[in-house]
Amino acid sequence: xxxxxxxxxxxxxxxxxxxxxxxxVLAPHALRxxxxxxxxxxLCALWRYLVARRGLRLPPxxxxxxxxxxxxxxxxxxxxxxxxxxxxxxxxxxxLGLKLLELxxxxxxxxxxxxxxxxxxxxxxxxxxxxxxxxxxxLVWAMTMLLITVTRPTAAAGPLQHGRLAGSMLIxxxxxxxxxxxxxxxxxxxxxxxxxxxxxxVTGLSDSMTMGSISELTQSADVxxxxxxHGDVPSTPxxxxxxxxxxxxxxxxWRQPDETAAFTPSLEGLAxxxxxxxxxxxxxxxxxxxxxxxxxxNTRAHLNSEYALRSTEPVRERxxxxxxxxxxxxxxxxxxxxxxxxxxxxxDHHHPKSVELAREWRRESNDIGDFVGLALAxxxxxxxxxxxxxxxxxxxxVDEFLFDTRRGFCEHFASAxxxxxxxxNVPARVVTGYQGGEINPNGGYMIVRQSDAxxxxxxxxxxxxxxxxxxxxxxxxxxxxxGLDGAIGETERLPALARRDGGWMHRMALRWDxxxxxxxxxxxxxxxxxxxxxMDRLGVEGTGRMIGxxxxxLILITGAITALVIWRGRPRPRDPEVIAWDRFxxxxxxxxxxxxxxxxxxDFADRAARQRPDLANGIHQVAARYIAVRYGRTRHRPQAxxxxxxxxxDFRG
Amino acid sequence: MQLTTPRSNSGSSPIDAALxxxxxxxxxxxxxxxxxxxxxxxxxxxxxxxxxxxGKTTLAHxxxxxxxxxxxxxxxxxxxxxxxxxxxTIFERETGSFTFHPGPIFSQLVLADEVNRATPKTxxxxxxxxxxxxxxxxxxxxxxxxxxxxxxxRNPGTQIGTFPLPESQLDRFLMRIQLGYPDRRAEHExxxxxxxxxxxxxxxxxxxxxxxxxxxxxxxxxxxxGALVDxxxxxxxxxxxxxxxxxxxSPRAGLALLRAARxxxxxxxxxAVLPEDIQAVFPSVAGHRLQAVTGTPGSKEPAxxxxxxxxxxxxx
Numbered sequence: 014x015x016x017x018x019x020x021x022x023x024x025x026x027x028x029x030x031x032x033x034x035x036x037x038v039l040a041p042h043a044l045r046x047x048x049x050x051x052x053x054x055x056l057c058a059l060w061r062y063l064v065a066r067r068g069l070r071l072p073p074x075x076x077x078x079x080x081x082x083x084x085x086x087x088x089x090x091x092x093x094x095x096x097x098x099x100x101x102x103x104x105x106x107x108x109l110g111l112k113l114l115e116l117x118x119x120x121x122x123x124x125x126x127x128x129x130x131x132x133x134x135x136x137x138x139x140x141x142x143x144x145x146x147x148x149x150x151x152l153v154w155a156m157t158m159l160l161i162t163v164t165r166p167t168a169a170a171g172p173l174q175h176g177r178l179a180g181s182m183l184i185x186x187x188x189x190x191x192x193x194x195x196x197x198x199x200x201x202x203x204x205x206x207x208x209x210x211x212x213x214x215v216t217g218l219s220d221s222m223t224m225g226s227i228s229e230l231t232q233s234a235d236v237x238x239x240x241x242x243h244g245d246v247p248s249t250p251x252x253x254x255x256x257x258x259x260x261x262x263x264x265x266x267w268r269q270p271d272e273t274a275a276f277t278p279s280l281e282g283l284a285x286x287x288x289x290x291x292x293x294x295x296x297x298x299x300x301x302x303x304x305x306x307x308x309x310x311n312t313r314a315h316l317n318s319e320y321a322l323r324s325t326e327p328v329r330e331r332x333x334x335x336x337x338x339x340x341x342x343x344x345x346x347x348x349x350x351x352x353x354x355x356x357x358x359x360x361d362h363h364h365p366k367s368v369e370l371a372r373e374w375r376r377e378s379n380d381i382g383d384f385v386g387l388a389l390a391x392x393x394x395x396x397x398x399x400x401x402x403x404x405x406x407x408x409x410x411v412d413e414f415l416f417d418t419r420r421g422f423c424e425h426f427a428s429a430x431x432x433x434x435x436x437x438n439v440p441a442r443v444v445t446g447y448q449g450g451e452i453n454p455n456g457g458y459m460i461v462r463q464s465d466a467x468x469x470x471x472x473x474x475x476x477x478x479x480x481x482x483x484x485x486x487x488x489x490x491x492x493x494x495x496g497l498d499g500a501i502g503e504t505e506r507l508p509a510l511a512r513r514d515g516g517w518m519h520r521m522a523l524r525w526d527x528x529x530x531x532x533x534x535x536x537x538x539x540x541x542x543x544x545x546x547x548m549d550r551l552g553v554e555g556t557g558r559m560i561g562x563x564x565x566x567l568i569l570i571t572g573a574i575t576a577l578v579i580w581r582g583r584p585r586p587r588d589p590e591v592i593a594w595d596r597f598x599x600x601x602x603x604x605x606x607x608x609x610x611x612x613x614x615x616d617f618a619d620r621a622a623r624q625r626p627d628l629a630n631g632i633h634q635v636a637a638r639y640i641a642v643r644y645g646r647t648r649h650r651p652q653a654x655x656x657x658x659x660x661x662x663d664f665r666g
Numbered sequence: 667m668q669l670t671t672p673r674s675n676s677g678s679s680p681i682d683a684a685l686x687x688x689x690x691x692x693x694x695x696x697x698x699x700x701x702x703x704x705x706x707x708x709x710x711x712x713x714x715x716x717x718x719x720x721g722k723t724t725l726a727h728x729x730x731x732x733x734x735x736x737x738x739x740x741x742x743x744x745x746x747x748x749x750x751x752x753x754x755t756i757f758e759r760e761t762g763s764f765t766f767h768p769g770p771i772f773s774q775l776v777l778a779d780e781v782n783r784a785t786p787k788t789x790x791x792x793x794x795x796x797x798x799x800x801x802x803x804x805x806x807x808x809x810x811x812x813x814x815x816x817x818x819x820r821n822p823g824t825q826i827g828t829f830p831l832p833e834s835q836l837d838r839f840l841m842r843i844q845l846g847y848p849d850r851r852a853e854h855e856x857x858x859x860x861x862x863x864x865x866x867x868x869x870x871x872x873x874x875x876x877x878x879x880x881x882x883x884x885x886x887x888x889x890x891x892g893a894l895v896d897x898x899x900x901x902x903x904x905x906x907x908x909x910x911x912x913x914x915x916s917p918r919a920g921l922a923l924l925r926a927a928r929x930x931x932x933x934x935x936x937x938a939v940l941p942e943d944i945q946a947v948f949p950s951v952a953g954h955r956l957q958a959v960t961g962t963p964g965s966k967e968p969a970x971x972x973x974x975x976x977x978x979x980x981x982x
Contacts, residue, residue: 588893591982610980613941645938646889 023122027162027172028065031122032058032113034155038129039106041136041145047091050103053084054110061113072114081111102135122163126156143532154179188570196563198556199541218300218445218466220257220269224410227445228401228422233463236294237447238302239530240459243288249449250493251340253305253469253481254461256446258319260356262435264363265410267428267443269321270355280306280320281478283341292333292533299323302446302461304338305481311335319442320344333538344478348440356440356473364411364432371436381439381474385482388433392426392487395419399426399489423492426484427468440473444481448493455527589654590642597635597661604628614640631664681707681881681933684732684872691728691865692721694852698843700933701950702729702817706878707885708929710840710922711796711816713781713954718821720845726777726817727866733878734871735815738773740792742784744827748791752801766803771795774811778818782828792816793835813879833957840922841947842954881932888928889938896982897941898923901948904979905956910971912957919955926951941981948976 023031036058043051063069072080084107085095092100109128116122133149133156157179162172219226238254259267286308293301301314301322312334313325324332348356359368371388378384396419403421406413411429414421421429427443434441448467450459469483486493544559553559587595598608598617606621618636622629638657647653681703688699702725705712714722723739730737740751753769770776771792778792795801796816800809818839820831836842848856856862898920906914915923927943934943949972956972 609977611945611977613945613981615940615942616945640938640940643893644889644891644940 023065023116023163025065027159028062030155030172031125031159032062034152034159035109035113035125035129038132038136038152038156039109041140041148042102042106042132045099045139046103046106047087049087050084050107050110054106057110057113061116071117077111077114080114081108084108084111098135098138102132105132105135119163123160126160126163129156141537143529150183154183157182185574188574189567192563192566192570194536194539195544195547196559196566198559199539199544218256218296218298220259220298220300222259222267222424222428222443222445222468223265224406224414224425224428225403225422227424227466227468228403230466231401231422231464235463236526237296237461237463237465238291238293239526240292240450240461241290241457242459243290245287246452246459247287247304247340250486251304252449253444253467253483254302254447254450254465255305255307255321255444256300256302258317258321258442258444258471260319260442262359262431264360267431279345279347280308280339281343282308282339283343284339286337286339288335288337290333290335292331292530292538293328295328295330297327297329299325299327301328301332301334303336304340305444306340306342306344307336307338309337331533331537333534342478345473347475348473353440353473356442357435357438359432359435364409364436366412367415367429367432368436370415371433374433375437381472384437384439385434385472388430388437389482389484389487392430392484397421397426397488399423399485399492423485424468426488427470430482430484431470434470434472442471444469444471448483451523453523453527453530455524456530458527458530460523460526588643590639590657593654593658593661594639594643597639597664600661600664601625601632614643628665631660635660635664679935680873680877685933687869687872688728688732691862691869692724693856693859694848695721695725695845698845699725699728700930701841701843701947704926704929704933704947705841706733706813706815707882707932708840708925709813709882709885710926711818711838713818713820713836713839713842714845715820715822715842716845720847722819722845723777723779724862724866725845726775726819728869729815729817730775731866731869732872734873734875735774735813736811737775737777738770739777739779740770741779742781742788744783744785746784746788748788751788751791752795752803755804766806766808768808771801772808772810774813774815776814776816778816780821781818782820782830784829786829786832789829789831789835792818793838796838813875813882836954837916837918839954840926841950843950885925885929885932888931888936890924890928891938893982894939894941894944895924897979898944900979900982901944901952901975904975905952908975910974915952915955919952922955923948923951945976949973 036055039046039051039054060069060072064071085104088100088103088107089095092103094100095104105128109125109132112121112125112128116125130153133152136145136149154176158172158176161175161178165175218230257269259269261268261270287304289304291302301310301312301324303310303322306320307316307322310322312332314322314334315325317323322336374387375384378387398420399422400420401422403414403425404418410425411432414425414429415433424445431441431443445466445468447461447465448469449465450461452459467485469481469485471479471481473479483493548554548559551562553562594614601608601621604625606617606624608617608621612620614636618632621632625632635657638653638660641647642650642653642657685696685699685703689696692699702712706729714725716722726739727737729735740746749769751769751771753767753772755764755766757763758765781789781792784792791801795810799814800807802808847853901923902915902917902920905911908914923944924939926947927939930943930947931937931939952975953972956975
């Protein structure tokens with residue numbers, strides 16, 4: 014086939030639209046694909062463009078074959094396999110690019126578009142956000158439009174004119190999509206291995222804490238989790254979201270201790286439990302967050318000995334769980350001596366000045382309460398500054414913080430306070446998590462961001478159990494009352510979304526967050542359990558019946574759409590004179606003269622009269638009456654139609 | 667009025683008489699003559715496209731003489747300027763004022779010979795005058811005479827040194843017709859017969875100018891029924907959906923089709939348009955407006971396609 018034929022196949026505008034659409038399909042994949050695959054795709058697209066534009070030649074078959082083999086080899090080298098999702102997508106992308114180099118016939122274009130549809134679907138295996146779905150729907154629409162353009166070229170309509178048809182086809186598909194979504198049996202868990210590495214870059218609390226690790230986190234406005242309360246929302250100072258509890262200390266870093274086997278919970282609730290549901294963003298760790306202190310949870314998780322919630326699986330995709338918490342409690346009123354020892358452990362030769370100071374306080378005080386009071390008073394009375402940008406420590410972070418710089422973030426306060434407590438022989442541990450949260454007025458749920466990350470201390474008092482003490486609250490009470498934004502100085506920078514001071518951008522962001530939260534809650538979270546609940550409500554029992562319902566609804570819906578289409582395209586009722594005329598023509602056809610569809614009545618009458626001179630008179634009479642009714646200026650239509658019918662009745666054929 | 671009367675050759679009206687006279691001179695071209703007269707009656711303009719020597723100029727002369735129209739011929743050349751057509755304002759020493767000297771376009775029948783030889787600028791001066799039926803010289807509009815009928819000829823054989831008319835301007839011609847060689851019998855008669863120039867010179871006008879303008883007015887009164895409009899729409903629709911044409915027929919083409927068909931019906935002494943009238947004028951009205959996918963606008967290829975289009979659309 015000549016080159017001319019190639020350019021004829023795809024008009025310039027169609028080709029550009031095709032290349033742009035397919036590149037747009039590839040675009041989100043490009044972040045994951047090896048750079049050379051994207052580059053090769055763009056090169057192929059450019060080549061194909063130049064073929065149409067500048068008369069370049071398409072590569073010969075041998076070169077295409079070589080390129081195909083090279084691409085497959087390259088993908089094998091990049092991924093060490095040709096199987097699996099990532100390598101599969103890479104192969105699809107490379108083949109789509111190469112397919113562009115053999116767009117010669119209509120069929121090639123159709124194949125390229127089918128590959129495009131397939132790539133769209135694979136994108137949803139990576140990302141299921143609403144925005145991505147809308148983007149992909151737009152591309153499906155564009156490709157459908159192109160598919161119509163390619164398979165049905167007509168005079169007046171370019172690709173854009175086919176957009177309406179493509180849109181109406183997609184709209185007709187919507188009810189079917191909803192039905193399949195609601196009624197097709199949901200399979201627990203992903204069908205195949207989902208990409209594991211997707212969330213490596215995500216921020217979140219880790220299971221250790223050094224100076225500066227949390228203040229870094231507060232620079233991120235990312236959502237940590239969202240909460241729906243099934244009752245009253247507690248006041249902000251009560252919102253301590255408990256995360257990893259750190260009790261191992263080596264002089265610089267607080268760590269999660271090794272899991273202790275023996276664990277006998279000893280919790281005495283002093284208030285009624287609070288119910289709420291958390292939708293936790295993926296963070297690659299096992300932590301689940303819940304208000305101090307969680308007592309019940311409906312997901313596969315357990316409480317460790319320090320009352321931190323741990324999931325059985327790392328949180329790699331968004332999880333929703335329902336928790337009950339008791340906000341006032343008495344935890345481990347008695348602490349075994351062995352455990353008390355580990356909670357007062359400090360490494361030797363660290364923080365000599367701090368340890369000295371704490372021992373002095375301990376000597377001066379009658380009981381633990383006095384001792385804690387002295388320590389807190391120290392924080393409050395010395396000019397300590399709560400800041401996001403504390404100076405870096407040289408040798409001894411705690412001593413320098415307590416005696417020299419006196420500028421720090423929550424982890425400095427928590428860490429220093431816990432050291433002081435342990436030096437005074439009081440069991441103490443650091444709890445990390447989040448504090449506060451923002452109610453989204455658009456959805457009535459709470460957003461907790463990474464910038465709400467916090468650290469505080471628990472000390473153990475005999476007969477009282479573990480008591481939460483937040484030294485930050487003594488230095489900067491605003492942090493607890495109104496969030497980070499109110500507590501730090503004017504000059505310090507926070508991400509715009511982490512600020513609470515409003516502004517239209519913040520309001521828009523909250524509205525968008527609400528949309529996304531609903532998307533997660535009603536669409537993405539629609540799994541086997543939600544489907545089961547829906548079926549229970551509809552009174553459908555068992556998977557078999559559900560599939561039956563699905564099949565029936567599909568038949569009904571497609572039937573309804575088909576009926577609508579047929580009804581809209583129905584032939585208009587024929588005029589009475591046409592019915593009569595057609596009857597007359599049928600009689601003449603039996604007499605041997607058949608009217609052609611495009612033949613006008615006079616031409617037909619003339620021809621029929623020539624072929625059957627014996628009938629000429631009657632034919633002319635009927636035709637004259639028909640023409641008068643149909644094309645003439647007829648005043649009395651019914652009478653004229655009547656006259657036509659009589660003439661036909663009188664006609665001897 | 668008998669609606670099914672076959673196209674009568676026996677003239678009973680002055681127009682029939684005129685047509686009969688014309689057929690004596692331009693032999694074997696009865697259909698084209700009828701189309702040309704229909705075009706005149708419909709107040710359209712005519713484009714004749716054919717090789718030299720088949721009677722393009724004779725046809726224009728014939729029409730002028732038969733209907734008593736003032737005749738002007740403009741030979742289009744590459745150095746023809748718009749002012750050569752429209753006229754110019756010239757300072758006259760005797761009177762000491764500017765006077766407008768009308769150009770050859772101020773005439774009732776203008777023969778624009780070989781219109782594609784002039785530059786686009788000159789072409790568009792002519793085409794604008796055709797559309798507006800007036801010319802504007804130095805800010806002053808001057809109406810053209812009534813009736814105003816342009817017959818343009820175009821020679822498809824020579825392409826060198828010509829400026830093809832753009833599609834949008836081809837649209838200004840209500841009809842485009844081709845004459846073609848005469849058939850054997852007609853040519854025999856032509857070769858044996860008298861000199862055509864003499865015959866033309868002897869020709870007497872068949873009707874008064876007033877009568878012609880009355881007939882022109884009667885054209886718009888010819889009835890078009892809803893069923894007929896349905897047929898025209900079916901044709902337009904088909905041309906837009908068919909993969910054979912790069913662009914379909916415009917609504918303006920539909921209007922032109924109805925106008926020409928009305929004149930055609932009137933020539934047949936009918937006061938209503940039949941599908942046959944549409945079919946009769948369709949190739950000349952639609953041929954130059956349709957662009958075949960592989961062809962150039964107005965080239966000869968679509969003509970066959972136009973007949974195929976008629977054959978494919980059923981009369982509703």
